[in-house]
Amino acid sequence: MKRNPFPLVVLALVLVFLYLPIVVLTANSFNLSRFGGSWEGFTLKWYGQLLNDNQVWFAFVNSLLIAAGATLASCVLGTTAALSLHRWRSRLQGIHYGLIYTPLVVPEILMGISLLLSFTAVGMDCGLHTILLAHITFCVSYVTMTVLARLQDFDDSLIEAARDLGANAWVSFIRVQFPLLLPGIISGGLLAFTLSIDDFVITFFVAGPGSSTLPLKVYSMIKHSPKLPVINCLSTVMLALTFALVLASRAFQNRRHPKAPNGRKHGAIA
Amino acid sequence: MSAPSVLWLAIFFVIPTLLVAAISFHAAAPDGGIGREWTLETWRHISNPNYPSIICRTLWISAATAACCVVLALPCAFAIARMQKKWRSIMAGLIMLPFWTSFVVRVFAWRLLLHPEGFLKHLLVSAGLAQPGTQLLYNSGAILLVSVYSFLPFAIMPIYAAAEKFDFSLLEAARDLGARSFLAFRRIFIPGIRRGVVSAILMVFIPSVGSYVIPDLVGGTSSELIGNKIYQRTFPDRNLPHASALSALMAIGVLVPLGLVAAFLRRLDRREALRLAEAGGIKQRGGAA
Numbered sequence: 373m374k375r376n377p378f379p380l381v382v383l384a385l386v387l388v389f390l391y392l393p394i395v396v397l398t399a400n401s402f403n404l405s406r407f408g409g410s411w412e413g414f415t416l417k418w419y420g421q422l423l424n425d426n427q428v429w430f431a432f433v434n435s436l437l438i439a440a441g442a443t444l445a446s447c448v449l450g451t452t453a454a455l456s457l458h459r460w461r462s463r464l465q466g467i468h469y470g471l472i473y474t475p476l477v478v479p480e481i482l483m484g485i486s487l488l489l490s491f492t493a494v495g496m497d498c499g500l501h502t503i504l505l506a507h508i509t510f511c512v513s514y515v516t517m518t519v520l521a522r523l524q525d526f527d528d529s530l531i532e533a534a535r536d537l538g539a540n541a542w543v544s545f546i547r548v549q550f551p552l553l554l555p556g557i558i559s560g561g562l563l564a565f566t567l568s569i570d571d572f573v574i575t576f577f578v579a580g581p582g583s584s585t586l587p588l589k590v591y592s593m594i595k596h597s598p599k600l601p602v603i604n605c606l607s608t609v610m611l612a613l614t615f616a617l618v619l620a621s622r623a624f625q626n627r628r629h630p631k632a633p634n635g636r637k638h639g640a641i642a
Numbered sequence: 643m644s645a646p647s648v649l650w651l652a653i654f655f656v657i658p659t660l661l662v663a664a665i666s667f668h669a670a671a672p673d674g675g676i677g678r679e680w681t682l683e684t685w686r687h688i689s690n691p692n693y694p695s696i697i698c699r700t701l702w703i704s705a706a707t708a709a710c711c712v713v714l715a716l717p718c719a720f721a722i723a724r725m726q727k728k729w730r731s732i733m734a735g736l737i738m739l740p741f742w743t744s745f746v747v748r749v750f751a752w753r754l755l756l757h758p759e760g761f762l763k764h765l766l767v768s769a770g771l772a773q774p775g776t777q778l779l780y781n782s783g784a785i786l787l788v789s790v791y792s793f794l795p796f797a798i799m800p801i802y803a804a805a806e807k808f809d810f811s812l813l814e815a816a817r818d819l820g821a822r823s824f825l826a827f828r829r830i831f832i833p834g835i836r837r838g839v840v841s842a843i844l845m846v847f848i849p850s851v852g853s854y855v856i857p858d859l860v861g862g863t864s865s866e867l868i869g870n871k872i873y874q875r876t877f878p879d880r881n882l883p884h885a886s887a888l889s890a891l892m893a894i895g896v897l898v899p900l901g902l903v904a905a906f907l908r909r910l911d912r913r914e915a916l917r918l919a920e921a922g923g924i925k926q927r928g929g930a931a
Contacts, residue, residue: 376823379721407759453647479852486658509654570744600821607747614743
């Protein structure tokens, strides 16, 4: 039967729609023209100006520190959450799942303002520490979901085998389950890192005066700076960073459990 | 083992959310803090004639965004679901990739495209589709366009997830029985994946109700949304009770459709269970005979 080409045409147009702004933005960061209406020649001078902007470097270091902290903490919290959600199915775990799931659907601005009000209520000054606390909070859900997906194709009989062979609960976790889960945890961690580096709205609400991250810097440059092409460069750098992180995360997510090829090899030897 | 995450989310998610509701029943203190006594004053202010128009605009832009996204997502999900397995995962990755990039950067990219001296304007003018004086930025249309752009992956993914499980031989059967391909698409495919459609609507509607960056960067002063107002009350005005009341309103705007959809899906589940039970009954009876 002949297939109607219409859906494929729409898909192609949608892909153009999704990537056109990104391509134009990247191209314009190398364009001599200030507004990118037309191509006026290749240049790296905007990147030069970006490199000489101390505030950008300052914001970049802040972003890296916060993302690293948020990734570490949310990996620990997310992995324990996924393990307990996987092992127990009770009403309490139902509530737990709801707690993990809801932050994924709540608009960011609500999370931002509620955290800001809480920090104000307990008299905490806003700054890098409040940004870090907020980022851990929204990253936990993403790490949990990624690790949970990995756990779903985990063979629980491996743990039983380890226990039968005399390993206690802790040893069987460290030696058997954890190594097999590690790709999932790394994949979740990379996503957490990406989300933390790119987050704007929540950060915007809980950042005090003087503590800036890269997205906040881009935003304030859009609002106040006339140097449009330099913003292009910074945006292009951020896009490249994100693409690299997401591709790395996918590579880990798709990595197969090591047990399958090993098993086959042993079988072949036998 | 659930303790760390439950505790963390209770402190940094549940309590702050409840706090927002509580603060909306206080008045603003003159120093920018929160008054001590409980009052309904804030809520009375919220019902002044300024806000309903903003709330209406937020709701219609969000509904229009959801509608556009679903209309675009249906053929995309259909096309991806019919591909070979390898291509499906590549396509799903390509659709999701922009979502992971910084929101501010993507909205900025559109600001650049729509800029009076930007690429799109240039293109439209030279194609004779726009006057040199046409303003592409700073209006509701720009908000709608950029919202569709930003939230389209949220519509494609759930519809695609449902379409992947759809039995495409049903479509062939419908066409064998004489249905034109669009009719088969509308009467067989769409009802078959309605679960995905419903979650797609929700996944687009919720973030657009809460959007702040898009109306702030590509919207004008006459196209403010509720997100802009929350920001304005929080920072320039420093009226935290007002901001809380608006946030509570936004939460209601998000929770009501969420509840409706949950109820709809439960009914769907029950009806399917009933149908399965009936089918089982028929089989049993057939077996007995």
